[in-house]
Amino acid sequence: MDVLIQIVASGLTLGAMYAVATIGLSLVYGSLNMLNMAHGAILTLGGYICYAAIVHAGLHPALALLAAAFVCALVGLMIYFSAALPLLRAENFETNIFIATIGIGSVIENLMLKGFGPYPIPQPLAVDGQVVIGNVHIPLQNVFILGVAIVLMVGVAILLQRTSAGRAIRATSMNREAAQLMGVRVGRIYAQVLALSGALAAVSGIMISSIATLTPVMGGDPMLKAFIVCVVAGLGNVYGAVVAAIALGLLEAATQYVLGVRWSFATLLLLVILVLIWRPYGLFGKQQVVRL
Amino acid sequence: MTSIRRDILIGLVCLALAVALPFAMPGRYVITQSTLFFIWAIVVVQWNLVLGIGGIFSLAQMALFATGAYATAMLGFYWKVPMLAAIPMAGVITVAVGMLIGLACLRLRGPYVALLTLAIAQVMYVLIVNDTDCFTTTGGCMPLFGGVRGIGQFGDIGLRALFPSKWYVAHYYVGLALLAVAVTISIIVIRGPLGLAFRALRDNPGYAMSRGISRFKYQLWIFAVSAFFTGIAGGFYAIHFRVVGPTVFSFSTLLFLIAMIVIGGLGSIWGPLLGAAVLMLADEGMRELSDYRNIGLGLLLAVFVIAWPNGLNGWLQRSRASRN
Amino acid sequence: MAEATLEIVDASAGYAGRIVLDAIKLSARKGELTAIVGPNGHGKSTLLKAISGLVPVTSGEIYLDGLRIDRLRPDQIVERGVIQVPQGDLLFPAMTVHENLLMGAYANSDGLAERLDFVFTLLPKLKERRNQTAGTLSGGERRMCGIGRGLMAGGEVLMLDEPSLGLAPIVIEQIYEVIFNLRREGRTILLVEENAERIAEHADMIHLLDNGRIAWSGLGAELMARPEIVETYLGV
Numbered sequence: 001m002d003v004l005i006q007i008v009a010s011g012l013t014l015g016a017m018y019a020v021a022t023i024g025l026s027l028v029y030g031s032l033n034m035l036n037m038a039h040g041a042i043l044t045l046g047g048y049i050c051y052a053a054i055v056h057a058g059l060h061p062a063l064a065l066l067a068a069a070f071v072c073a074l075v076g077l078m079i080y081f082s083a084a085l086p087l088l089r090a091e092n093f094e095t096n097i098f099i100a101t102i103g104i105g106s107v108i109e110n111l112m113l114k115g116f117g118p119y120p121i122p123q124p125l126a127v128d129g130q131v132v133i134g135n136v137h138i139p140l141q142n143v144f145i146l147g148v149a150i151v152l153m154v155g156v157a158i159l160l161q162r163t164s165a166g167r168a169i170r171a172t173s174m175n176r177e178a179a180q181l182m183g184v185r186v187g188r189i190y191a192q193v194l195a196l197s198g199a200l201a202a203v204s205g206i207m208i209s210s211i212a213t214l215t216p217v218m219g220g221d222p223m224l225k226a227f228i229v230c231v232v233a234g235l236g237n238v239y240g241a242v243v244a245a246i247a248l249g250l251l252e253a254a255t256q257y258v259l260g261v262r263w264s265f266a267t268l269l270l271l272v273i274l275v276l277i278w279r280p281y282g283l284f285g286k287q288q289v290v291r292l
Numbered sequence: 293m294t295s296i297r298r299d300i301l302i303g304l305v306c307l308a309l310a311v312a313l314p315f316a317m318p319g320r321y322v323i324t325q326s327t328l329f330f331i332w333a334i335v336v337v338q339w340n341l342v343l344g345i346g347g348i349f350s351l352a353q354m355a356l357f358a359t360g361a362y363a364t365a366m367l368g369f370y371w372k373v374p375m376l377a378a379i380p381m382a383g384v385i386t387v388a389v390g391m392l393i394g395l396a397c398l399r400l401r402g403p404y405v406a407l408l409t410l411a412i413a414q415v416m417y418v419l420i421v422n423d424t425d426c427f428t429t430t431g432g433c434m435p436l437f438g439g440v441r442g443i444g445q446f447g448d449i450g451l452r453a454l455f456p457s458k459w460y461v462a463h464y465y466v467g468l469a470l471l472a473v474a475v476t477i478s479i480i481v482i483r484g485p486l487g488l489a490f491r492a493l494r495d496n497p498g499y500a501m502s503r504g505i506s507r508f509k510y511q512l513w514i515f516a517v518s519a520f521f522t523g524i525a526g527g528f529y530a531i532h533f534r535v536v537g538p539t540v541f542s543f544s545t546l547l548f549l550i551a552m553i554v555i556g557g558l559g560s561i562w563g564p565l566l567g568a569a570v571l572m573l574a575d576e577g578m579r580e581l582s583d584y585r586n587i588g589l590g591l592l593l594a595v596f597v598i599a600w601p602n603g604l605n606g607w608l609q610r611s612r613a614s615r616n
Numbered sequence: 617m618a619e620a621t622l623e624i625v626d627a628s629a630g631y632a633g634r635i636v637l638d639a640i641k642l643s644a645r646k647g648e649l650t651a652i653v654g655p656n657g658h659g660k661s662t663l664l665k666a667i668s669g670l671v672p673v674t675s676g677e678i679y680l681d682g683l684r685i686d687r688l689r690p691d692q693i694v695e696r697g698v699i700q701v702p703q704g705d706l707l708f709p710a711m712t713v714h715e716n717l718l719m720g721a722y723a724n725s726d727g728l729a730e731r732l733d734f735v736f737t738l739l740p741k742l743k744e745r746r747n748q749t750a751g752t753l754s755g756g757e758r759r760m761c762g763i764g765r766g767l768m769a770g771g772e773v774l775m776l777d778e779p780s781l782g783l784a785p786i787v788i789e790q791i792y793e794v795i796f797n798l799r800r801e802g803r804t805i806l807l808v809e810e811n812a813e814r815i816a817e818h819a820d821m822i823h824l825l826d827n828g829r830i831a832w833s834g835l836g837a838e839l840m841a842r843p844e845i846v847e848t849y850l851g852v
């Protein structure tokens with residue numbers, strides 16, 4: 001019983017972090033058909049900005065979090081204007097933006113390496129204390145992460161479902177041309193989505209670094225997991241991604257307990273490969289009709 | 293001049309220059325760096341077939357390279373297979389692994405392929421690095437795949453024994469010969485029926501499919517061909533450096549190689565080779581700035597894709613076209 | 617004669633270097649139903665896309681109430697009141713009918729409630745289905761949703777691209793009933809249709825599009841009196 005509580009508690013925390021990391025990625029893919037390979041680097045940048053804002057600038061942690069989200073949103077905008085916008089005018093957008101963002105991600109990552117050094121730094125944005133359920137002690141930090149993640153996800157859901165701007169985002173991802181015929185300025189939607197995705201990445205970077213540590217390469221692993229989640233859910237399916245992220249978190253916690261940390265990632269991947277062979281467009285994805 | 297004649301001519305000129313290089317610049321450093329260039333050039337030329345001709349967005353090429361290197365090393369280390377047999381065997385093993393990855397990926401659409409292959413490479417890396425159980429204890433604890441330290445002492449192709457002081461020159465020529473074969477194969481694929489089938493599939497998928505050109509079958513073919521030479525290159529890498537470790541999976545190597553292809557010109561015959569040469573030279577020229585190496589590579593990659601998607605090869609062709 | 621609301625002056629357009637429309641000249645007058653008729657693949661949809669700004673106009677001009685619109689972005693053209701109901705509906709399949717209608721009013725949400733009422737009165741089926749996802753509608757309902765979505769924009773010119781495409785004859789009649797009613801109310805409509813007979817007697821003006829050129833223009837009733845033209849260009 002205690003083991004179960006332990007697994008569920010850490011699984012939910014992991015899942016919540018993955019979900020926040022994934023939403024942005026999935027939104028961007030959904031509206032632009034763009035796999036943002038710089039996502040991991042942006043996520044890490046969020047962690048470092050928060051650190052720097054608290055330790056060097058002495059900001060209040062809440063303000064530091066906002067500052068990180070803001071800076072990463074700006075990075076998202078920069079990626080739109082410098083890479084996505086020019087590439088959208090040419091052919092092979094999907095392939096080219098993939099390669100371009102690999103380059104951009106490498107630039108951001110190595111700038112952080114120069115700026116902050118290769119050694120792990122603890123994330124100062126942390127809460128002390130723990131809650132006890134049964135015999136299990138759960139750090140308050142995990143509860144806090146879960147709370148923030150839920151607030152963010154509900155916020156994004158309201159934005160997408162209940163506001164005109166959110167509807168325009170969904171419309172653009174369902175049918176770009178139809179959205180244009182409704183008077184949606186798709187370029188602006190793309191910019192908004194990349195900015196939003198950057199801000200969400202920053203928050204997830206802060207969360208992840210708060211239970212691990214900050215290093216310049218820490219974004220790679222969550223990004224890969226976020227990609228796995230996207231792939232399993234079907235690229236661009238935001239709500240499917242949230243479900244898949246939480247499932248992945250629980251699964252990871254369970255395999256870590258049963259098989260040990262060493263084998264958990266391999267097991268997860270094997271599972272993903274099987275899912276993809278079974279359903280090539282993801283669990284919740286629909287096959288795109290290719291017209292000849 | 294037909295394009296195939298031009299290719300042969302360019303190839304022969306490059307080959308002649310490369311054969312002459314050790315006489316013109318006999319320094320050991322130049323020779324060994326050139327050998328490394330040959331290895332990366334083989335990988336890049338073969339990867340270009342998958343990426344640029346087959347249109348498969350696979351990032352598994354370094355994983356295949358690693359498969360070839362590890363297979364060679366393990367065959368030598370555990371079964372004492374002579375290296376001259378182990379390297380071709382490693383090529384075959386790499387083809388098998390490549391086909392498996394291909395079967396898992398090729399039904400997927402572009403971006404899914406990229407993610408899945410990236411993940412497969414990552415899982416191989418994680419499995420090797422995290423394995424700390426001793427598989428054998430002869431000569432110290434050693435995990436099955438050598439763990440973080442990698443595998444050494446698996447034998448040699450004998451050139452070090454044959455030419456004790458000039459073995460690196462011998463390796464240079466072996467590398468050059470392998471590259472020449474890899475480039476020849478690449479020309480045959482691009483200019484031959486396989487390339488034609490892919491052009492047909494790209495330009496008119498409906499018609500091509502109605503003529504019985506199956507994308508899946510051809511993609512698997514191109515995957516297998518490129519896996520074979522990538523595996524051989526991995527095997528040669530193993531005996532050249534005498535040790536195989538998990539660093540072959542490093543992201544900066546992947547970045548370096550993908551930048552070679554993009555900067556040279558994706559999908560062209562000579563572009564990737566040109567890109568490899570340019571980046572190797574640039575790397576040499578900017579040794580003191582090595583801290584900024586990955587920043588520079590990242591910038592170059594992004595700038596080329598955005599501003600010059602056809603790479604240096606595109607420039608050359610345009611300037612040739614404007615001269616005519 | 618009523619003045620021209622939408623005026624296309626020698627406009628050419630195409631895709632990636634291939635010219636599809638060659639110096640098109642026609643106009644849609646205020647409160648009239650202007651029809652563009654022509655066989656499949658002769659550029660009718662391309663013409664509407666060019667007007668909407670989805671396909672660049674390479675030469676010539678397009679005016680709305682005397683102001684040039686052919687250099688504007690698609691969203692700016694919608695904002696000025698030129699609304700298109702595209703061929704094949706292009707609904708947002710994962711959204712409900714209601715959300716689709718709201719998307720129609722994205723660029724212009726003044727008087728949203730009245731317009732929604734208007735659409736629901738005109739197309740009562742949509743009211744029944746308002747909370748159903750658009751992807752699960754039947755063909756006829758989907759078409760109504762597309763037209764309703766177009767009406768939600770409250771634009772000045774309504775362009776309809778083959779509203780009869782792929783529907784059963786009885787549903788086609790219902791759809792045209794709605795369109796002809798809109799005409800009677802005094803809306804400016806630019807209608808694309810493959811089958812001239814279906815609309816000839818209701819159209820104020822008809823333009824025959826043949827291989828990217830206007831081959832014939834005239835009054836609706838006139839066309840039916842000229843069987844040789846119908847035969848040459850429409851092959852009936």
Ligand SMILES: Nc1ncnc2c1ncn2[C@@H]1O[C@H](COP(=O)(O)OP(=O)(O)O)[C@@H](O)[C@H]1O
Pocket residue numbers: 631636654655656657658659660661662663
């Ligand atoms: N997106 C496109 N890209 C290239 N060619 C197109 C595209 N859409 C239509 N065409 C071509 O333009 C011509 C006119 O098409 P269209 O305007 O759809 O005709 P219609 O609506 O009269 O059936 C056709 O030959 C068609 O193949």
Ligand SMILES: [Mg+2]
Pocket residue numbers: 657660661662703777778
């Ligand atoms: Mg049409």
